[in-house]
Amino acid sequence: MWQCSIVFYVLLILSVSCRQDSVCSGRDNKCEIPFFYNGYLHFECSSNSPVTGDLFGRCPTKLLNKKTREASLNASDWVKCSSNCPLSRYTSNHQIVSHLRTLAEEYPLLAETLHVGKSVLGQDILGIRITRGVAEERELLKPKVRYSGNMHGNEPVGREMLNHFAEVLL
Numbered sequence: 001m002w003q004c005s006i007v008f009y010v011l012l013i014l015s016v017s018c019r020q021d022s023v024c025s026g027r028d029n030k031c032e033i034p035f036f037y038n039g040y041l042h043f044e045c046s047s048n049s050p051v052t053g054d055l056f057g058r059c060p061t062k063l064l065n066k067k068t069r070e071a072s073l074n075a076s077d078w079v080k081c082s083s084n085c086p087l088s089r090y091t092s093n094h095q096i097v098s099h100l101r102t103l104a105e106e107y108p109l110l111a112e113t114l115h116v117g118k119s120v121l122g123q124d125i126l127g128i129r130i131t132r133g134v135a136e137e138r139e140l141l142k143p144k145v146r147y148s149g150n151m152h153g154n155e156p157v158g159r160e161m162l163n164h165f166a167e168v169l170l
Helices: 002-016 093-106 157-169
Strands: 035-037 040-042 058-060 063-065 078-080 111-118 124-130
Touching: 035 058, 093 111, 093 124, 093 157, 124 157
Parallel strands: none
Antiparallel strands: 035 040, 058 078, 111 124
16 A cells, blocks of 8 residues: 555656646636545546536646645635646647657756657657666666557547656656
């Protein structure tokens, strides 16, 4: 059980340290992401909120407890996510390529982009490698994990999640 707690804590720290210049709310208040609500940990805007009568994505701007990330139960502390929210829209291939290149430039010791191939439409498919000492020769028996999104061109959710996950990891 303690291993699960450590993994959760690391994910929470990584998420909270995520770039704070991404404003999700339509007001001056920033969304408190990640947050716990109704027994679930959310890493994005959610239609599950104390606000009733609509299904818009919302996030809390206040937490009951900063340490546990428990969201406020007061509907007035929740705001509708705006178009600025990085998880409220799909991004174009050009935007994803630009984002991955920017991440690699900002974190040259941890990330590098790699050309995966071309799409059926002839667009470049770019990937990102994230690891300690990315420019160095890989250590023997160092564990490796590969995440692949957008296996089918009409299912963009996987690439959106991986695009955001790369930012959270870095």
